[in-house]
Each structure stands twice: as C-alpha cells, then as structure tokens.
Amino acid sequence: MTVPNPGAEAPSDVASLYIDGEWRHAASGGTFDVRDPASGALIGRVAAGGAGDATAAVAAAATAFPGWAARTAYDRSAYLYRAHSLMLERAEDLAKLMTTEQGKPLRAARTEVRYAADFLLWFAEEGKRAYGRTIPSARADQRFMVMHQPIGVVGAITPWNYPISMITRKVAPALAAGCTIVLKPAEQTPLCAVEVFRILDEAGLPPGVANLVTSEDPAPVGEVLLTDPVVGKLTFTGSTEVGKFLARRAADQMKRVSLELGGHAPFIVFEDADPVHAAKGASLVKFLNTGQACICPNRLYVHRSIKDRFVETLRDRAAAMRAGSGFTDGVTVGPLIDEDAYRRMTRQVDDAVAKGAQVMAGGTRLTGDDVDGGYFYAPTVLTEVTPEMEIYREETFGPIAPVIVFDDEAEVIEMANDTRYGLASYIYTRDLGRALRVSEALRFGMVGVNDINPTSAAAPFGGAKESGLGREGAQEGLLEYLETKLVGISI
Numbered sequence: 053m054t055v056p057n058p059g060a061e062a063p064s065d066v067a068s069l070y071i072d073g074e075w076r077h078a079a080s081g082g083t084f085d086v087r088d089p090a091s092g093a094l095i096g097r098v099a100a101g102g103a104g105d106a107t108a109a110v111a112a113a114a115t116a117f118p119g120w121a122a123r124t125a126y127d128r129s130a131y132l133y134r135a136h137s138l139m140l141e142r143a144e145d146l147a148k149l150m151t152t153e154q155g156k157p158l159r160a161a162r163t164e165v166r167y168a169a170d171f172l173l174w175f176a177e178e179g180k181r182a183y184g185r186t187i188p189s190a191r192a193d194q195r196f197m198v199m200h201q202p203i204g205v206v207g208a209i210t211p212w213n214y215p216i217s218m219i220t221r222k223v224a225p226a227l228a229a230g231c232t233i234v235l236k237p238a239e240q241t242p243l244c245a246v247e248v249f250r251i252l253d254e255a256g257l258p259p260g261v262a263n264l265v266t267s268e269d270p271a272p273v274g275e276v277l278l279t280d281p282v283v284g285k286l287t288f289t290g291s292t293e294v295g296k297f298l299a300r301r302a303a304d305q306m307k308r309v310s311l312e313l314g315g316h317a318p319f320i321v322f323e324d325a326d327p328v329h330a331a332k333g334a335s336l337v338k339f340l341n342t343g344q345a346c347i348c349p350n351r352l353y354v355h356r357s358i359k360d361r362f363v364e365t366l367r368d369r370a371a372a373m374r375a376g377s378g379f380t381d382g383v384t385v386g387p388l389i390d391e392d393a394y395r396r397m398t399r400q401v402d403d404a405v406a407k408g409a410q411v412m413a414g415g416t417r418l419t420g421d422d423v424d425g426g427y428f429y430a431p432t433v434l435t436e437v438t439p440e441m442e443i444y445r446e447e448t449f450g451p452i453a454p455v456i457v458f459d460d461e462a463e464v465i466e467m468a469n470d471t472r473y474g475l476a477s478y479i480y481t482r483d484l485g486r487a488l489r490v491s492e493a494l495r496f497g498m499v500g501v502n503d504i505n506p507t508s509a510a511a512p513f514g515g516a517k518e519s520g521l522g523r524e525g526a527q528e529g530l531l532e533y534l535e536t537k538l539v540g541i542s543i
C-alpha cells in the first residue's frame with residue numbers, strides 16, 4: 053500500500069467501493085475529498101457511494117450468506133488468520149495512513165493497528181466456540197437442544213476516532229459467526245477502511261462476504277441498511293444521538309441492534325490512593341487520542357484531602373504535552389477532527405468559566421507553526437466544576453479534564469451515577485473492599501480499578517444506559533451475531 057502524501061495530487065479515478073468481491077466506482081460516478089486534520093491538506097479522494105450502491109452491497113451479502121454460513125467455523129477461521137497476518141505485515145503503513153487521515157500520533161496509531169489485528173486473531177478462534185447446550189425436560193419423552201446460528205446479513209456503521217479497530221471489532225465476530233456484512237465507515241476516515249477491505253480481499257474471502265460502501269452523506273446508505281428486509285442486524289459505533297435514531301428506525305423491522313455509543317466516564321480518586329500516580333493515569337486516559345475516545349474520563353472526582361497534589365500533577369502534565377503533527381517525535385496531542393469539535397471545546401470551557409470554573413492549564417486553541425491549518429486545542433484542566441455546567445453533563449470528546457472535589461464514598465457514587473451515560477468508569481484506591489463495593493455500585497459497563505485501559509479483544513466492551521446496547525469483543529461479542537434457536541424433540 054502507498055501512504056498518501058498530504059498536498060500531492062489526489063487520484064481522480066477512485067474505485068473504493070468493495071462490493072461482491074470487486075472494487076467499484078459509485079454508481080453516480082461521484083467522489084469526495086479526504087483531508088489531513090492536522091493541516092487541512094487534501095490526502096485522497098474516494099467514491100461517494102449512495103443508496104443504489106448500498107442496495108447492491110446488501111444484495112451481494114445476501115447472495116453470499118448461505119454459502120458462508122454453511123462453511124465450518126474452522127474454514128471461516130482460516131480467512132481471519134490470513135487477514136490477521138496481512139494486517140501485522142502492513143502494520144507500519146497502516147499506522148502511517150491512520151496518522152495522516154485521523155491525526156493521532158504515530159505511536160498511538162501503531163497501538164491501534166495491533167489492537168485492531170487482535171480482533172481478527174481472537175475471533176478466528178472464538179468462532180469455533182459457538183457452543184449450544186442441552187436442557188433437561190420435565191417430560192421423559194422430550195429433549196431440548198439450544199443452538200446458535202448466524203443472524204444473516206449485517207449492516208455496520210463505524211466512527212472516525214478509531215478508524216481501523218472499530219471496523220475489525222465488528223467484521224471479525226460477524227464473519228466468525230457466519231454472517232456476511234456491509235460496512236459504511238465514517239466519512240472522515242474512508243482510506244483506512246479501504247485498506248482493511250484490501251486485506252480482507254487479499255485474504256481470499258469469497259465475493260459478497262464483506263462489502264464496503266464509502267459515502268460522504270451517511271443518511272441514504274444508512275436508510276438502506278435500516279429498511280432492506282434482508283439486513284437482519286445493525287451494528288453501530290458512534291454518538292448516542294445517531295444511535296437512538298438508528299435504533300428507532302431499526303425497530304420498524306425489529307432488526308437486531310448493537311450500539312456502542314457515547315460516554316461520560318467518572319474517574320474517582322479516593323483518599324487512600326496515591327494522588328500523583330492517579331493523576332498520571334488520569335492524564336494518559338483523558339488526553340488519549342486528544343480526548344476523542346468514548347472511554348475518556350469526563351468527570352474527575354478527587355477526594356478533598358489529596359486534591360492539591362492531584363491537580364498540580366495533572367496540570368503540569370497537561371502543560372508539558374506537545375501538540376503537532378502525529379509524525380513529529382515527542383508529539384502526544386494530535387488535532388481535533390474538525391471545526392465543530394473545536395467549537396464544542398470553546399463552548400464547554402466558556403460555559404464552565406462563566407459559572408465559576410478555574411482554568412489550571414490550557415483553555416485555548418493552539419496556534420503556531422507546528423499546528424498551522426489544524427484544529428488543535430490545548431490540554432486543559434478545570435477545577436471548581438459543578439453539576440450546573442454543560443461539561444458536567446455532555447460528552448466533551450476533547451482534551452478537557454474537569455475536576456470535582458468530594459468528601460465521602462456514598463456521595464461520590466451518587467454523583468458518578470448521576471448521568472445518562474454508562475460506558476467506562478475508573479476508581480483509584482488501595483482498599484480492596486472499597487474497590488469491590490464501588491465497582492458493584494457503579495452503573496457502567498466497564499470499571500477500571502487502578503487501571504486506565506480495561507479493554508482487550510478478549511474482554512466485553514460496551515455500555516449501560518444511553519451508552520448503548522450489547523457488547524463487543526469476548527464471548528459476548530460473538531453472541532451479538534448469533535440467533536438462539538431451541539429445538540424441542542419428542543423421542
């Protein structure tokens with residue numbers, strides 16, 4: 053693969069739709085530009101797929117489904133193993149492409165590619181474990197058998213913030229389960245998606261098993277995935293707002309849905325924790341991907357007795373972070389994805405300051421030679437944050453760390469749970485009893501205890517409340533693509 057050179061002439065003849073095993077142009081002939089968010093430079097052009105292309109992709113997936121479902125799990129696994137090897141062989145180029153297209157520092161992009169490849173490897177094996185069970189009946193002449201069968205054609209929609217791993221997290225379990233798939237990637241990061249599908253193609257997948265529709269306008273493609281009766285399941289990662297819209301529409305045909313949506317993670321530091329260690333953890337996970345990760349903390353609750361040490365450490369670390377192109381050594385802060393994101397940072401900080409918050413670090417857009425052309429926002433630490441502020445309720449999805457002081461365990465549990473979201477949460481404590489008690493009391497899909505990365509292909513990822521439905525990764529991630537069937541037998 054070739055990594056695009058920002059500013060160089062982008063290709064005009066773009067066949068980036070992968071449908072029925074072929075690379076195609078959009079039926080309309082339309083294309084759209086892809087830009088480097090760090091500089092605004094043009095880096096590529098892809099096909100602007102529309103409803104007709106999506107319909108063709110769904111039809112190809114439907115045709116391929118019976119043959120793919122009939123293969124053994126061992127056979128399907130071999131394709132995923134090949135895709136895994138190809139992804140690792142190309143890891144460096146994929147990481148460079150991701151840095152160019154999405155903006156994250158190269159080191160972080162390399163980590164994401166390895167994480168993405170893990171899903172291919174893990175589900176290559178887990179697909180062999182779609183175990184059923186037998187259940188004793190109350191009748192002597194009856195047997196119950198439970199089996200799991202692939203749901204059918206899956207429609208998948210992915211975001212830009214993790215442009216490769218969010219794809220393999222869906223494609224790998226779907227294919228392992230015996231489903232076929234049509235994927236629409238985010239309009240900001242279609243080039244990464246094209247490279248993932250090149251790998252699937254080279255892994256030798258039969259035509260129609262995995263299909264890609266790049267598009268600039270998500271609605272018409274989404275509408276096909278929502279309304280074509282052949283699509284049995286919709287899997288989505290993105291904002292809660294779009295997720296709710298899709299779930300409502302999917303309900304018309306009672307399609308299965310998995311939704312990985314927004315978060316508003318609490319990060320609780322108890323009085324028995326080391327405030328410096330906790331602040332280091334907080335800065336790593338808060339500023340991860342420039343704060344553009346659904347598991348980023350959005351409310352940092354710190355016990356009053358250790359607040360000063362915690363805030364000083366967090367402030368110093370935020371102030372020392374270097375922003376710029378992800379290709380520059382030492383850069384840990386990439387650009388925000390677009391102007392809307394920059395406006396949201398400004399709005400949330402202005403609102404918080406107007407209501408009494410103190411800015412301990414950052415609080416401004418970054419300008420200068422290193423960051424010219426992109427939307428760079430300084431890693432920011434706010435104190436004196438209160439529930440009346442917008443940042444206390446709404447997902448920030450950017451590099452702003454709001455600190456709130458608390459006095460006791462019951463109070464902080466109540467505050468942490470006071471949100472419509474329920475994805476990730478974090479606690480720092482050296483008291484085992486408290487760690488278990490608070491883990492049980494937090495109404496979130498994931499809890500990190502003295503741990504800022506409770507994620508792995510082998511572990512169930514997902515949220516409670518308005519953070520979504522279903523889980524990705526792990527055994528649970530495979531079940532999302534399987535229908536449970538009961539067979540009752542009279543003997």
Ligand code: NAD
Binds near residue numbers: 209212239274
């Ligand atoms: P978004 O909801 O705007 O877009 C996500 C995807 O949905 C994109 O592919 C987009 O094109 C598509 N989309 C938008 N409108 C659509 C429509 N009407 N029909 C069909 N598709 C449509 O979200 P975003 O800004 O790209 O991503 C950020 C959000 O994703 C954040 O809220 C973040 O927390 C969430 N996220 C969640 C997880 C998770 O696992 N829970 C992981 C990553 C990101």
